Amino acid sequence: MSFDTENSQHWENLRKGEKQALFALYNNTYSHLLRFGLRICANDELVKDCITQLFLQLWNKHPQLNPVANVTAYLFTALKRQLIDQLILQEKIHSAIHNLAEESFGQELSYEEIIIQGQQDEEQKLRLQKAMKALTPRQIELIRLKFFEGLSYEQIAQQTSQTVKTAYNTIYDAIKMLRKQLK
Secondary structure (H helix, E strand, C coil), X not given: CCHHHHHHHHHHHHHCCCHHHHHHXXXXXXXXXXXXXXXXCCCHHXXXXXXXXXXXXXXXXXXXXXXXXXXXXXXXXXXXXXXXXXXXXXXXXXXXXXXXXXXXXXXXXXXXXXXXXXXXXXXXXXXXXXXXXXXXXXXXHHHHHHHHCCCCHHHHHXXXXXXXXXXXXXXXXXXHHHHHHHC
């Protein structure tokens, strides 16, 4: 049996919910995915994490998976997207840290200002926690995915089995409710 035929068979069995097919597909394609990922990004730990995450997502979404003509190409494309998303997220984090460091570098606060700022931060945290309790569990989950994990609406929709419009509307309603609670 050829490599592609074997992977296609594993894919079909994965779609049926066979966990062994997931492991077999992982074992068959891991080294190819690793080499491919390292051409996109030289960070081998990030590539390995993305490959693992890709297969976890495949297992979580196996009932919704469609038939695929070329499983290897599908996995390469999915890994590439995942790596690009992670690299963009890392860049945003590094940029935010850099901007924060530049802002705080030029100013030195007095002891009283530090205490006041700490109290204000704590008050804001408590107000936000109280406002979050007014949200539904689904709204809290989507807010976490959007703003704490940095996922796009498309990724959120895919991860939560919703449409992009539903994810957008749910997050919009949650933000509106938070603004109202925080006024």
